[in-house]
Amino acid sequence: MRKVIASEMLSVEGFMEEERGQLDWFVQDEELNDYAMKLLDSVDTIIYGRITYEVMAGFWPYAQGSFAARTNELQKYVVTGTLKETPWGTWNNARPLSGNLAVEIERLKKQPGKDMVIYGSGSIVRNLTEHELIDEYRLIVNPVLLGKGKPLFGVFSGQIHLKLNEAKVFPSGGIALTYVISNSSRRLEKG
Template structure:
């Protein structure tokens, strides 16, 4: 059975909103977009390239899918991570999007928990979730995430959408790996705690 792995950027205070650009997600008046870029070093780039190229499939929320679909099909196909993302299956959780322009993309049905369980059961490889804050809330609520690979950036944003929003039931995790990068990012891997 395949694993569902979340790979995401978070600030020290758990914010994951609008990581790459100012216009990515301004919901709630968020004006700190693009906060990741000053900290992206060769270790972060290498980690993200391996995480992407090593995935068997992507699971994305609508907004993240639309951002990726507007960029990745036109990126340098000589980059193994780009080639892998364009070739692999992409599953999209959305109630509104039906016209998927990015190759190998499929909209999931209304019962998201059942759909994700089916994808995991049918795969031998990892299905990776990138970004997708709204989708993550549902995945966490249904305890579908097997592993979190969180790149924790050394800054406090003081507000914005958080990876683990209030109102979710407690989850015990076990830290299985950690790696600091030259720019001060900590790459932490957590798995579900046993028992």
């Protein structure tokens, strides 16, 4: 079965975006770029929420480089209740995904293919976390304190135990933490 991987850039406090929605605080270096490319090469599908899709579709179809080329060629699903069409430049590979999110993601996980990745799209990550449909969390902690912002995880019932699979420190000071669901107990308590 295909895995769903949530790949998220975070501040030290766990914010995924600054209070005004700014993302200019991300730190990048060559090793982090290589790490991101390796993840992108391991998947065949990207899942975006509507807001993240609108930001990404305005940039990546016209960007240069290997990351842009790979992003543009992959199948994309846009979780939306409002968009009927999801164009992606000259590519015909972005589809709206509506209906019950958990049911749709379970269906996609059962299809043949490589793993799927979610970039940004905090509400989708929270929803799929609640439904235990994320198999791996790749959290890239940036060396910055934002003070205020949008947290990745909101409140949900119960606990989900994670196991640290990998930790990688980048020259920029960022740290990539890869967590998987603990085999001993997926969910200890449901409310």
